[in-house]
Amino acid sequence: MKQSSITKSNILGTALLTAAMSLPALDFASAESAPERGMVSFKYLNYSESQTVPGTGGTSSSTSTTTRRAADDLRYDLISGASTATTTSGGGATGTPGSSADRIKVNAYTVSTLVPVAGKWSVGLNYTYDSVTGASPQYHTSALTNMHDRRNAGDLAVTRYFSQGTVTVGGSYSSETDYISRGYSVLGSLSSADKNTTWSLGASLTDDTIMPQIPGATDKSKKAVAGLVGVTRVLTKNDIAQFNLGYSHGTGYFSDPYKYADNRPGTRNMTTLMTRWNHHFEGSDGTARLSYRFYSDSFGIRAHTLDAEYVQPISNGWTVMPLLRLYSQNEADFYIATNSPAETAPTPVPAGQVFSSEDERMSAFGALTLGIKVAKKLTDDISFDIKYENYLQRSDWALSGKKDSGLAEFNAHSIQVGVTCLF
Amino acid sequence: MAGRYSSVLSAAGSLIATGAMNVYRIGFEAMGGVGEVVLSADTMKRAQAMAASAIEEVKRIELKYSRYHSSGIVHRINESAGDGWTECDDETVSLFGYADSLYESSDGLFDITSGVLRKAWDFRNPGLPERELLDALIEMIGWEKAERRGNLIRLPQRGMEIDFGGFAKEYAADRGAALLHAKGIRHGYVNLAGDIRVIGPKPDGAPWLIGIRDPRDHGRMMASIPLSTGALATSGDYERYFELEGRRYCHILHPGTGMPVTHWQSVSVLAPLAVHAGSCTTIAMLKEADALQFLERSCTGFLAVDRLGVVYQKSCDPEYPKSPTLS
Amino acid sequence: MSKTPIVRFLMGAPIMLMVASALSGCSAGTAVQPWERENLAKPEMTFDYDPLDTRYTEHIYSSKEAASGGAGVGGGGCGCN
Numbered sequence: 001m002k003q004s005s006i007t008k009s010n011i012l013g014t015a016l017l018t019a020a021m022s023l024p025a026l027d028f029a030s031a032e033s034a035p036e037r038g039m040v041s042f043k044y045l046n047y048s049e050s051q052t053v054p055g056t057g058g059t060s061s062s063t064s065t066t067t068r069r070a071a072d073d074l075r076y077d078l079i080s081g082a083s084t085a086t087t088t089s090g091g092g093a094t095g096t097p098g099s100s101a102d103r104i105k106v107n108a109y110t111v112s113t114l115v116p117v118a119g120k121w122s123v124g125l126n127y128t129y130d131s132v133t134g135a136s137p138q139y140h141t142s143a144l145t146n147m148h149d150r151r152n153a154g155d156l157a158v159t160r161y162f163s164q165g166t167v168t169v170g171g172s173y174s175s176e177t178d179y180i181s182r183g184y185s186v187l188g189s190l191s192s193a194d195k196n197t198t199w200s201l202g203a204s205l206t207d208d209t210i211m212p213q214i215p216g217a218t219d220k221s222k223k224a225v226a227g228l229v230g231v232t233r234v235l236t237k238n239d240i241a242q243f244n245l246g247y248s249h250g251t252g253y254f255s256d257p258y259k260y261a262d263n264r265p266g267t268r269n270m271t272t273l274m275t276r277w278n279h280h281f282e283g284s285d286g287t288a289r290l291s292y293r294f295y296s297d298s299f300g301i302r303a304h305t306l307d308a309e310y311v312q313p314i315s316n317g318w319t320v321m322p323l324l325r326l327y328s329q330n331e332a333d334f335y336i337a338t339n340s341p342a343e344t345a346p347t348p349v350p351a352g353q354v355f356s357s358e359d360e361r362m363s364a365f366g367a368l369t370l371g372i373k374v375a376k377k378l379t380d381d382i383s384f385d386i387k388y389e390n391y392l393q394r395s396d397w398a399l400s401g402k403k404d405s406g407l408a409e410f411n412a413h414s415i416q417v418g419v420t421c422l423f
Numbered sequence: 424m425a426g427r428y429s430s431v432l433s434a435a436g437s438l439i440a441t442g443a444m445n446v447y448r449i450g451f452e453a454m455g456g457v458g459e460v461v462l463s464a465d466t467m468k469r470a471q472a473m474a475a476s477a478i479e480e481v482k483r484i485e486l487k488y489s490r491y492h493s494s495g496i497v498h499r500i501n502e503s504a505g506d507g508w509t510e511c512d513d514e515t516v517s518l519f520g521y522a523d524s525l526y527e528s529s530d531g532l533f534d535i536t537s538g539v540l541r542k543a544w545d546f547r548n549p550g551l552p553e554r555e556l557l558d559a560l561i562e563m564i565g566w567e568k569a570e571r572r573g574n575l576i577r578l579p580q581r582g583m584e585i586d587f588g589g590f591a592k593e594y595a596a597d598r599g600a601a602l603l604h605a606k607g608i609r610h611g612y613v614n615l616a617g618d619i620r621v622i623g624p625k626p627d628g629a630p631w632l633i634g635i636r637d638p639r640d641h642g643r644m645m646a647s648i649p650l651s652t653g654a655l656a657t658s659g660d661y662e663r664y665f666e667l668e669g670r671r672y673c674h675i676l677h678p679g680t681g682m683p684v685t686h687w688q689s690v691s692v693l694a695p696l697a698v699h700a701g702s703c704t705t706i707a708m709l710k711e712a713d714a715l716q717f718l719e720r721s722c723t724g725f726l727a728v729d730r731l732g733v734v735y736q737k738s739c740d741p742e743y744p745k746s747p748t749l750s
Numbered sequence: 751m752s753k754t755p756i757v758r759f760l761m762g763a764p765i766m767l768m769v770a771s772a773l774s775g776c777s778a779g780t781a782v783q784p785w786e787r788e789n790l791a792k793p794e795m796t797f798d799y800d801p802l803d804t805r806y807t808e809h810i811y812s813s814k815e816a817a818s819g820g821a822g823v824g825g826g827g828c829g830c831n
Contacts, residue, residue, distance in 0.1 A: 295816075410814075
């Protein structure tokens with residue numbers, strides 16, 4: 001029997017098949033339906049960072065003079081590098097070539113659950129507790145001061161599933177000694193009839209209160225309203241891509257109260273453009289996950305982020321995922337660089353300059369992350385995962401902007417361990 | 424492939440293969456025949472629990488769309504023929520929409536009102552019906568005559584009946600498979616008396632080998648089709664029939680003549696959905712000599728055996744038995 | 751010399767706009783049919799593969815770098831300044 005090709009007058013065949021597809025839920029991938037099963041997850045994070053002054057010589061030492069406040073009110077905001085302690089501006093040891101100093105250590109615990117409700121809804125709840133201890137600079141990478149703080153945070157999201165889309169409403173609350181954050185968000189998605197294109201639109205409001213633990217300081221407020229629009233597109237049966245555009249308008253207090261001469265503008269507008277692409281390789285059953293983000297804000301900072309991850313299932317339910325991340329930003333308009341390679345005092349603010357910051361996070365630098373994650377499916381319902389990442393940040397690696405070579409090199413590594421259970 | 428698997432039999436469910444993941448087979452009776460759910464799971468208990476939910480869905484559809492269920496929707500619609508309107512739920516309305524497509528795509532051959540012809544044919548008592556009886560029954564056939572308004576339906580003539588038997592089984596196979604997939608099953612299939620919807624290939628990625636029965640030698644497999652995804656359905660003149668004076672009269676009746684079709688011994692179709700594969704096999708049987716053209720454009724692949732035993736196939740890549748006879 | 755936010759946005763935008771129009775305009779040959787979506791349903795092919803992992807890493811990066819956001823709305827803040 002001669003084989004003939006299916007010609008374009010396949011109309012009847014397609015019409016009947018399309019009709020079959022429109023029967024209730026016969027196809028497998030109903031992207032917009034509530035999850036069939038509930039899930040509870042737990043994940044632990046152990047993070048620690050350090051800095052090294054490049055060059056040889058010198059012993060590892062760190063001089064940080066700290067003054068403990070009355071009672072045990074040493075506070076800190078998580079991983080921010082700010083400190084309540086008042087210290088003398090000194091500590092030149094961090095400028096000695098070859099010296100290294102430990103900085104922040106974090107232990108975080110998160111429990112998360114997702115519960116499907118009545119077939120058309122799902123409720124997600126997360127709770128995080130973390131504690132951070134260590135030392136952080138008061139300016140540039142100098143004058144490390146000790147701190148310790150704990151944070152409690154929770155958030156709730158409720159999603160309603162429709163046949164062609166979803167709506168999610170969420171709220172979050174985070175509290176630490178000197179910082180309270182409240183967030184509200186709404187996100188909607190709408191899919192095309194063939195479910196190959198999905199549009200999403202989201203908006204959020206954040207309302208933060210900052211209570212600097214410094215004598216005489218008053219409470220401050222910071223608010224932001226943000227929006228996001230995105231499109232997700234199925235390109236082939238092995239390719240899916242997404243493009244997102246976000247904008248945030250923030251007003252209020254953006255300075256770091258624990259850093260020397262830190263006075264930032266009262267408005268911060270941020271724009272992000274992000275594309276992501278996942279590609280599945282049929283031969284190896286592996287998946288490549290790529291993303292690029294462009295960031296620009298009214299502080300004058302532009303940043304590029306490139307993420308690449310490869311997910312490779314191997315035998316017996318194991319999966320291996322190596323990852324690489326590249327990052328670069330230029331300095332904020334009001335950033336003040338170090339005045340010498342081994343600075344012993346903060347750089348004076350130039351006369352007439354209104355806004356200033358000597359926070360290394362406002363400087364120009366590049367960063368590299370290398371990581372590996374391993375996951376294992378223990379039973380049909382339980383799986384666990386473990387991830388190790390190593391992060392290097394160097395002012396030398398900045399793609400653009402004015403590099404501040406007086407900054408110490410920054411390194412961090414983290415381990416995450418998690419377990420997920422379906423019910 | 425055979426070397427990696429061993430089979431062990433046990434009670435209501437059987438462990439049919441061990442390896443990286445166990446494969447279980449759970450048998451049951453439904454839709455007037457034997458059904459099975461084959462899936463991979465960690466334990467027998469889990470396999471039975473998963474299969475139970477699929478079997479429950481199959482039985483739900485069987486009961487809901489049974490002609491005999493006295494408070495069921497089909498009975499209510501048929502009882503009101505020539506009378507008033509019956510209100511239907513969303514699932515039933517969507518099945519009517521599908522019946523419309525079937526009617527159009529088959530040029531009126533696949534007609535869900537043609538079930539009345541069973542009053543003329545009793546396959547347990549061989550005998551040809553009277554011409555007058557057949558003509559009277561043919562008068563009551565015609566899906567185009569059924570009146571529909573939103574979710575309401577009315578059969579305008581007394582004696583008219585609708586019957587979902589033509590695709591209910593395949594629809595149930597699709598629903599069962601989709602349910603298992605939603606529950607996380609990725610390897611297995613749902614088989615309802617030969618109408619199969621695959622959930623996913625074997626745990627090692629190899630396809631399932633589904634046998635197609637020789638239409639004239641029941642014990643023998645004529646071919647086995649490798650299936651990793653999609654569905655396979657078969658219609659044949661051997662499922663219910665009688666022979667009289669050397670001629671075979673099968674259960675697939677032409678709505679225009681009231682007589683059984685004779686051109687094909689069996690038609691098997693590969694398609695993404697069981698309901699589509701099953702519809703194509705039935706339409707092909709009804710189209711008789713014109714079936715090949717229809718099959719060429721309607722499905723992924725087919726294997727058809729005509730009344731003389733000549734085999735026609737397209738894109739099926741079947742594996743034929745090596746030896747001439749296989750028991 | 752400081753540039754207004756709009757100017758900065760437009761400077762970085764051209765490449766991204768190309769990508770956006772390519773994405774929404776491309777038809778990828780023939781549309782992917784529902785029964786071909788098996789690989790797309792794999793968790794690693796979605797964009798929220800491991801939400802808790804993403805949560806931790808995004809939090810760390812936004813505390814150590816100036817940039818933040820990109821793919822979601824909401825999410826609480828912290829004293830990261």
